[in-house]
Amino acid sequence: MALNEETYNEVKKIFTAYLENKSLRKTPERFAILEEIYTREGHFDVESLYISMKNKNYRVSRATVYNTLDLLVDCDLVSKHQFGKNMAQYEKCYGYRQHDHLICTDCHKVIEFCDPRIHNIQTMIGELLNFKVMHHSLNLYGVCADCQAKTQHEKDQKEKQLNADS
Amino acid sequence: MALNEETYNEVKKIFTAYLENKSLRKTPERFAILEEIYTREGHFDVESLYISMKNKNYRVSRATVYNTLDLLVDCDLVSKHQFGKNMAQYEKCYGYRQHDHLICTDCHKVIEFCDPRIHNIQTMIGELLNFKVMHHSLNLYGVCADCQAKTQHEKDQKEKQLNADS
DNA sequence: ATCCCTGCAAAGGGTTTGCAGACGC
DNA sequence: GCGTCTGCAAACCCTTTGCAGGGAT
Numbered sequence: 001m002a003l004n005e006e007t008y009n010e011v012k013k014i015f016t017a018y019l020e021n022k023s024l025r026k027t028p029e030r031f032a033i034l035e036e037i038y039t040r041e042g043h044f045d046v047e048s049l050y051i052s053m054k055n056k057n058y059r060v061s062r063a064t065v066y067n068t069l070d071l072l073v074d075c076d077l078v079s080k081h082q083f084g085k086n087m088a089q090y091e092k093c094y095g096y097r098q099h100d101h102l103i104c105t106d107c108h109k110v111i112e113f114c115d116p117r118i119h120n121i122q123t124m125i126g127e128l129l130n131f132k133v134m135h136h137s138l139n140l141y142g143v144c145a146d147c148q149a150k151t152q153h154e155k156d157q158k159e160k161q162l163n164a165d166s
Numbered sequence: 167m168a169l170n171e172e173t174y175n176e177v178k179k180i181f182t183a184y185l186e187n188k189s190l191r192k193t194p195e196r197f198a199i200l201e202e203i204y205t206r207e208g209h210f211d212v213e214s215l216y217i218s219m220k221n222k223n224y225r226v227s228r229a230t231v232y233n234t235l236d237l238l239v240d241c242d243l244v245s246k247h248q249f250g251k252n253m254a255q256y257e258k259c260y261g262y263r264q265h266d267h268l269i270c271t272d273c274h275k276v277i278e279f280c281d282p283r284i285h286n287i288q289t290m291i292g293e294l295l296n297f298k299v300m301h302h303s304l305n306l307y308g309v310c311a312d313c314q315a316k317t318q319h320e321k322d323q324k325e326k327q328l329n330a331d332s
Numbered sequence: 333a334t335c336c337c338t339g340c341a342a343a344g345g346g347t348t349t350g351c352a353g354a355c356g357c
Numbered sequence: 358g359c360g361t362c363t364g365c366a367a368a369c370c371c372t373t374t375g376c377a378g379g380g381a382t
Contacts, residue, residue, distance in 0.1 A: 061339040082248040121281050133308035142299035191356050227364040
């Protein structure tokens, strides 16, 4: 929820260097978006980021949010995901361990996990097939413990009903 | 390109059983779409499938294609992928080894690969985090050998030009 | 002063939905 | 005959684009 000043200073430095290197302008909007992202926890979509900034009376447009997100993804300060829906999800990623996602197909909850073996697979397959692999995305889809319990509960209720009817 | 009759008969049987089990109607459109999918090779998107059927003078609507694809994905005869673009890609999957994808970020070529370790990870993480994991999607993003060569070639050309200018 | 970047709104493209008619059951 | 499925087209939603004004360099 609260912005970690130290982290923000580091990512700001990285973003500044990236912009200078690419001869892009260091506009206040770009840094405001970066700050808002590093103030947030977890995953977010473009609309919720836009709404958050609007709610803080910051005058931005969706176009600028999209533009800036592209830049941030390009300089590895933000990662972009497609969890099945037609809506990109983003998350800050500076200083975070590389991780993957477990997605509940019932309630759409997203849980993160790490497994070092994936990196080995990435490296090995890249060498094998002559690809210069830059990054990967592993999503596991299933039903979380809560939804499993909920489904079981509904099933039990139905059986109870059937028994009562007969 | 040509339809494998034996395979088609098997998937047709599976689809029929699925429809009966769910009390859904066995319409000719649904089987025509299944047949068209099992006649195709590799990945496809909804539009190209729709166009193919139109070209064969088969009267279908996009709505029915979408509806049927959902059913086929649900009964595991077709798998759906999101390779980054905002357009779903599908592929037949009956009788195919589970596999994952290597995607070239330059030319958008998609290559398949298999690695048994992924299945182990899927099982282990599911048990660890109490998810009933049903399936997964692993995409490796990188630059293929061709595009690496092309980029290198362009770089060489530019250097030659610079040397010629000076 | 230049011209890239911004905000705004309209366009774009894939997917979903509503409705009247068709047809599987 | 009932109720679902279909075709068609409009609606929807996320994202991209065009344009005129503004601000970074």
